[in-house]
Amino acid sequence: MSSRVRFGANYTPTAGWFHHWLDFDLDDVRADLDSIAALGLDHVRVFPLWPLFQPNRTLIRPRAVEQLVALADAAAERGLDVGVDGLQGHLSSFDFQPSWTLTWHRRNIFTDPDVLSGQEEYLRTLASALADRPNFIGMTVGNEVNQFSDGPHPDPDRITAEQAGAWLTRMLAACEKGAPGRFHTHAEYDATWYQDGHPFTPAHAARLGAATAVHSWVFNGTAQRHGRDGAATRHHAAYLIELSKAWALDPLRPVWLQEVGAPAPHIPAEDAAGFTEATVEAALDCADLWGITWWCSHDVDRSLADFPELEYSLGLLTNDRVVKPAGRTIARITERWRDREHRPRARTTALVLDSDAETAADRSACAPGGAFFEAWARLAAAGARPAVVLRELSHDAGHLSARGITEVITVDDVGRGADAVSVRDPTADRETAAPQSPGQ
Incomplete structure (x- = not known):
């Protein structure tokens, strides 16, 4: 892995948000990408809308795929690499599923054989269309698709952990078949790390795909509990990076901070730049960081209705492409790191996490308010600067040595003080109670 850390943005089109695929205008896209490249960023993460690209199980619209390739080529002209999320899936509180998985055609999107074959062909097709583009990073299976598998989603497709693993393995294989050797990943919202029993x-x-992707949002109870300036708030992204490394079999496995943002009112506008700098600097203090991809590039147009309020103002730039304070901060950081090797001490x-390596049955201890988190x-x-190590690896000299760990301590060594646990509800951007683990 290169020692140069990557900096990018999740691309939110200024014209029509992700509905821009319905009225695709390459000139608008080029102008958006110009404004992103001007920040000194080196990549974008882009989001085809699954129902628009595959409106029927056996119809993947050629014109939509051509538009995706045109976007990637426009990005290349501006020195931007492109990562593509396939199954959208879930974005900014809205769900996007094709009609052939809903109502009269309702089928479990993780287990139904026909749905699986359709998903495979869709991911393979997108990957194949971009496989010869030098600026194509790789596919991410989908954006926070795990929220469809469990509560608090109002109508989940229930599965077991074994079925979740089988689905991920099969979808990643489809991406690899379409574009062999690329950087194919999958991405979940933080129920994966924080919610007991989540499949x-x-x-x-931490073990499937080319890297571990983490999505860091402090409206999950962190900012509410610790405040806008609390160490837990400003180090939340770093915490998730370090937490994720505990489960990796490869001690040098790369971690992609694939989403992180400054959500108001938890982070007021006047504090966004300071939060951005503190968050990025804390993340850069973590080893094996592949890159940081900020959510998001541009604010959502306020003419569009029904978004949660915080979603409108998360951009590095306004909807008319004016750089915001957080954007200036990111530009300054990217300039400072442009030719700098990423080799943190x-x-x-390491703080020992007393959790089962496979099922992680007591994940709520890792959530805001949980004993381990606190x-x-x-x-x-x-x-x-604590690392995290699973209990079963805390006496493995080879593992500890590979990570540079020379001392392990327990939660009891630090002291306990947890009284509440919450996890983010991605469908409504609110906090909901999660079961407390025994002893909390």
Whole structure:
């Protein structure tokens, strides 16, 4: 893996948001990409809408695929690489599923044989169309598709952890078949790390695909509990990176901070630049970081209705492409790191996570308010740089050595102080109670 960390943005089109695929205008896209490239970023993550690209199980619209390739070529002209999310899936509180999986055609999107074959062909087709583009990074299976598998989704397609793993394996194989050797990943929202019993597990996230993708949102209870300036809030992205590394079998596995943003009112507009700088600098203090992809490039046009309020103002640029304070901060950071190797000091002290490696049955301890989360946050607030290691690996000299860990401590060593646990509801951007683990 290159020692140069990547900086990018999740591309939110200024004209029509992701509905721009209905009225695709390459000139608008080029202008958007010009404004992103001007920040010094090197990649974008883009989002085809699954129902528009595959409106029937056996129809993948050629014109839609051509438009995706045209977007990638326009990005290349501006020095931007492109990662593509396939199954959209879930975006900014809205669900996008094709009609052939709903109502009279309702089928479990993770287990139905016909749906699986349709998904495979769709992912393979998109990957194949971009396989010869030098600026194509790879596919992400979909955006936070795990939210369809469990509560708090109002109508989930229930599956087991074994079925989730089988689905991910099969979808990643379809991406690899379409574009061999590319950087194919999958991405879940933080129920994977925080919600007891969730079928998509930390082991799936940290062991399948080319990298571990984490999505860091402090409106999940972190900012509410610790405040806008709290160490837990400003180190939340770094915490997820370090937490994810505990489950990786490869101690040098890359981690992609694939989504992170400054959501108002939890992070007020006047604090967005400071939060952005603190969050990025904390993430850069983590080893094996592939890249940081900010959510999102441009604000959502307020003429579009029914978004949660915080979704309108997450951009690095306004909807008319004016750079915001957070955007200026990102531009300054990217300039500072342009030719700089990313080789942070080893985190020599690791906090032991007392969790089963496969099922992670007590994940709520890792959530905001959970005993493990709060212990890690107290260490960070005191100026420590804690890594995370699973209990079963905490005496593995080879594993510890590979990660540069020379000391392990427990939650009891730090002290306990948890009283509540929450996980993010991605469908409404609100917090909902999660079951507390025994002893909390």
